Amino acid sequence: MKIKQENNNIILEEVDSFDIEQILECGQCFHFDKLEEKEYVLVAKDHLLHIKQVGEKITFYDTDEHTFETVWRSYFDLDRDYSQIKNWLIENEKRVLNQNGALEQVIIEKSGIRILNQDFFETLISFIISQNKQIPHIKQIVNTLSIKYGEPAGEINAKEYYCFPTIEKLSKVSDSEMRLCKTGFRAPYILNACEKILDGTIKEESLLNCSFRQAREELMQIKGVGSKVASCVALFSLSKRDAFPIDVWIKRIMERIYFEKETPKSEIEQFADRIYGEYGGYAQQYLFYYARDLGLK
DNA sequence: GACCAGGGATCGT
DNA sequence: ACGATCCATGGT
Structure with missing residues (x-):
């Protein structure tokens, strides 16, 4: 990841796994406004942020380095290695199922998601x-x-x-x-x-x-x-990345890709623990956004 | 343990 | 337009 200061803005380039639209619209946070395609205003941690992404270039408007380092670096989970997490999830799914699973395609489609560290x-x-x-x-x-x-x-x-x-x-x-x-x-x-x-x-x-x-x-x-x-x-x-919240969407997508029938939440939770382990939270977010986009019934 | 209220905007028909 | 649905939970 490259960080540049230009005028009053912070510019990020070569950020792995970062799509501002997917990050904000995936259902984890609610305090933001969409201005244009991939251009947002959000309020978090008592700070206001005007952010825009064009391709790989992400602009934090009117932001100094100190605010970026103390507020936004952790908020956007920028020190996390998402490639490693994705690879682990795909490999472990393969190991548990003994064959390729559905998660790989889900992750590819929603690969710009990051889990925010919110208040x-x-x-x-x-x-x-x-x-x-x-x-x-x-x-x-x-x-x-x-x-x-x-x-x-x-x-x-x-x-x-x-x-x-x-x-x-x-x-x-x-x-x-x-x-x-x-x-x-x-x-x-x-x-x-x-x-x-x-x-x-x-x-x-x-x-x-x-x-x-x-x-x-x-x-x-x-x-x-x-x-x-x-x-x-x-x-x-609270940084509990092994948490796996199960709502109607997660229940539907898990039933579809793993169980092929109605399954109680307790059983889904147990299975998620086994197949996603300590990275359950990331898997949940990829699956949730994917299921909602699909409009699963 | 299954069922239902609760409140209202949004989505689908 | 209008009824069904909705990132669940608590109480019965």
Whole structure:
């Protein structure tokens, strides 16, 4: 990877496995705007980023080296060797199945995906909101909460963007106010999550220092957080790359490519552990995006 | 353990 | 237009 500073911009070249469209649109994050083809504005970690990709060249507009190094390098998972992960997954699938599997083609098609290292609180609330909702609606709610309760993050093309609210701010919102943001029955879940963090039941620090399974157990103490939401939070904000969140899409694609019949989630989870192991999270993201694009039924 | 509410935008017909 | 669906979960 080559890093250049040009005017006020940071330019990346020769980045392996990086497609800004696939990274943002694959369903792992919700706080961004598409401006043009492969040109986006996103708000993350209390920073605003205007980013554009043309071929192999990626421009981080109005970004200094210090911000790039301290915020975006880790956010975009730039120190991870994705080629090694892809190769391992394809080889291990072959070993377990004793023949070539379907994952290789999925990975080739979605090879520009990276798993973002997102903020814990924002990820937790976003995935509580996500249940039974489609991505455009999740984005709308995250946006509404940020505008109403977050700090200004900056302006691009005459549009003001807002940071995701702090836990203190969000915890003081009333149930009825929260429902005005279209959160519906999830409103008490969001408030319960704030409560459990503020009273110390849930500690990000200890979640970072334990196994995926332990972290999932602890997160599930929050009302409205089940196995799927907890797995997403662990994968996207706690570096648990062995997490394998199973939703309807993953269930459908796994049933199609490995089982060829209806299969309980518990069995799918066990199988994923065996075939994808410590890289389950990456496999899940390739498969999820692929299945959604396919519009699998 | 199977079923159903809950809330509303979006998608498919 | 309008009904079905939706990156689940908790309660019954």
